[in-house]
Amino acid sequence: MTDNKTDDVRDARVDWVARLDAIVSVHEGDVPRYHTGKWRNAFPFEGFTELEERHMPHGHTGSIEDVIVKRVHSTSFILALPPDEWAEVEGEVRALIASEPALASRDVVTVPYVTRAVRATRFN
Numbered sequence: 001m002t003d004n005k006t007d008d009v010r011d012a013r014v015d016w017v018a019r020l021d022a023i024v025s026v027h028e029g030d031v032p033r034y035h036t037g038k039w040r041n042a043f044p045f046e047g048f049t050e051l052e053e054r055h056m057p058h059g060h061t062g063s064i065e066d067v068i069v070k071r072v073h074s075t076s077f078i079l080a081l082p083p084d085e086w087a088e089v090e091g092e093v094r095a096l097i098a099s100e101p102a103l104a105s106r107d108v109v110t111v112p113y114v115t116r117a118v119r120a121t122r123f124n
Helices: 015-025 038-042 064-073 083-099
Strands: 002-010 052-063 108-121
Touching: 002 015, 015 064, 015 083, 052 064, 064 083, 064 108
Parallel strands: none
Antiparallel strands: 002 108, 052 108
């Protein structure tokens, strides 16, 4: 038996993505997030192999509104913000977009992501 876990995270090796993540992460509180690595505390787990990991880069292409603004807003802890706090976050996101040459005045952009796949196999 193999247990698999995958997670898509924005690729923060890209400068503007790291700045976007900084805007979002301020609001995460104690919500479990992949990037904290706390999930690793459950391993190693008796009866399973060591974790195997693969990282697969890819992009999410679309309008800035869809792949950045609406995507940020759909994050659970951002969606739970009161309307005035969401307006502040949205303002920060739009300011980043306007100031970033890779994004400003673009109709279509690609947000870089990394799918991180992790698996452990049960010993027989």
